[in-house]
Amino acid sequence: MNINWYPGHMKKTKESIRKSLTLVDLVYEVVDARVPRSSRNPEVDNILGDKPRLIIMNKSDLSNESDNKIWQSYFEEMGISSIIVDSITNRGIDNIINVSYKLIEEKIQRLKSKGIKNRPIRAMIIGVPNVGKSTLINSLSKRKGAKVGNRPGVTKANQWIKIKGNLELLDTPGILWPKFEDEDIGLNLAFTGAIKDELLDVETLAIKLVEKLNKISTSFIERRYNIDVGNKSSYELINDIGKKRGCVIKGGEIDFTKTSNLILDEYRKGLIGKITLELPNDKEWGYKIDSDRE
Ligand SMILES: Nc1nc2c(ncn2[C@@H]2O[C@H](COP(=O)(O)OP(=O)(O)OP(=O)(O)O)[C@@H](O)[C@H]2O)c(=O)[nH]1
Numbered sequence: 001m002n003i004n005w006y007p008g009h010m011k012k013t014k015e016s017i018r019k020s021l022t023l024v025d026l027v028y029e030v031v032d033a034r035v036p037r038s039s040r041n042p043e044v045d046n047i048l049g050d051k052p053r054l055i056i057m058n059k060s061d062l063s064n065e066s067d068n069k070i071w072q073s074y075f076e077e078m079g080i081s082s083i084i085v086d087s088i089t090n091r092g093i094d095n096i097i098n099v100s101y102k103l104i105e106e107k108i109q110r111l112k113s114k115g116i117k118n119r120p121i122r123a124m125i126i127g128v129p130n131v132g133k134s135t136l137i138n139s140l141s142k143r144k145g146a147k148v149g150n151r152p153g154v155t156k157a158n159q160w161i162k163i164k165g166n167l168e169l170l171d172t173p174g175i176l177w178p179k180f181e182d183e184d185i186g187l188n189l190a191f192t193g194a195i196k197d198e199l200l201d202v203e204t205l206a207i208k209l210v211e212k213l214n215k216i217s218t219s220f221i222e223r224r225y226n227i228d229v230g231n232k233s234s235y236e237l238i239n240d241i242g243k244k245r246g247c248v249i250k251g252g253e254i255d256f257t258k259t260s261n262l263i264l265d266e267y268r269k270g271l272i273g274k275i276t277l278e279l280p281n282d283k284e285w286g287y288k289i290d291s292d293r294e
Pocket residue numbers: 058059060061062085086087088089127128129130131132133134135136147148149150151152153154155156172173174175
């Protein structure tokens with residue numbers, strides 16, 4: 001499936017991110033903890049230059065805990081600080097400010113020596129669509145100042161939000177890039193909801209998701225839908241799931257589209273399990289035996 005979504009407003013946002021860089025002390029690069037590589041925009045390194053940066057691994061309530069740690073060490077090896085958070089329950093959110101102060105300590109000292117004290121930290125939040133940037137801002141500010149929504153493309157323009165505790169945040173619309181390096185990246189972004197559903201062929205997407213999950217462990221599908229994976233193809237499995245869930249059309253035939261949507265929706269909500277879909281190169285899945293894979 002050829003997935004691509006790079007409308008004009010994303011190009012404009014990219015330009016405005018570049019321009020706004022001079023206004024901020026550091027950048028929060030929000031990634032989806034289920035797909036920490038695929039949800040990193042490869043253009044970001046180039047755009048940010050040497051601006052201090054913190055990777056925020058959001059939606060950690062939906063990913064595997066030991067895989068989160070694997071990713072965190074990987075980023076550390078690359079010399080980038082990261083924080084594991086969940087903006088719904090506020091896990092890890094309080095660490096963000098402390099780590100931010102550490103990352104820009106030198107600058108704060110420099111300002112102090114010039115007599116400028118208590119200047120708020122200014123940070124820009126960037127990331128792919130629907131990764132939870134606006135929710136994260138609301139979680140930090142304990143208010144609902146930024147509009148959020150369960151679909152990509154909710155934030156339409158840059159918006160400053162002031163946070164108690166001396167922080168000012170610039171919310172930005174989610175952006176992707178013109179061409180994904182390989183099919184897996186587009187799929188991972190689609191599985192996790194970063195791509196507009198209207199652009200996707202949900203049936204193919206569900207087949208690919210079932211394939212991917214089974215590659216990690218067949219126990220996810222087996223447990224959630226109480227079926228035996230055996231040697232069945234993903235197409236057969238989706239039919240079995242449709243039967244179990246009563247997704248049938250007239251004549252008793254399985255409603256493949258409805259079943260596909262159901263599986264995607266259940267994965268996105270974490271109902272199939274807390275499942276990280278990719279790991280850094282040469283690493284093994286944090287969960288090694290089936291019983292660990294919840
Ligand atoms: N489970 C879970 N859901 C989250 C988390 N953070 C955000 N969400 C949900 O993800 C969806 C998207 O959140 P937004 O904050 O609108 O995402 P965004 O990155 O601002 O999206 P755009 O503005 O469209 O780029 C919403 O349904 C949120 O409730 C999280 O940590 N865990």
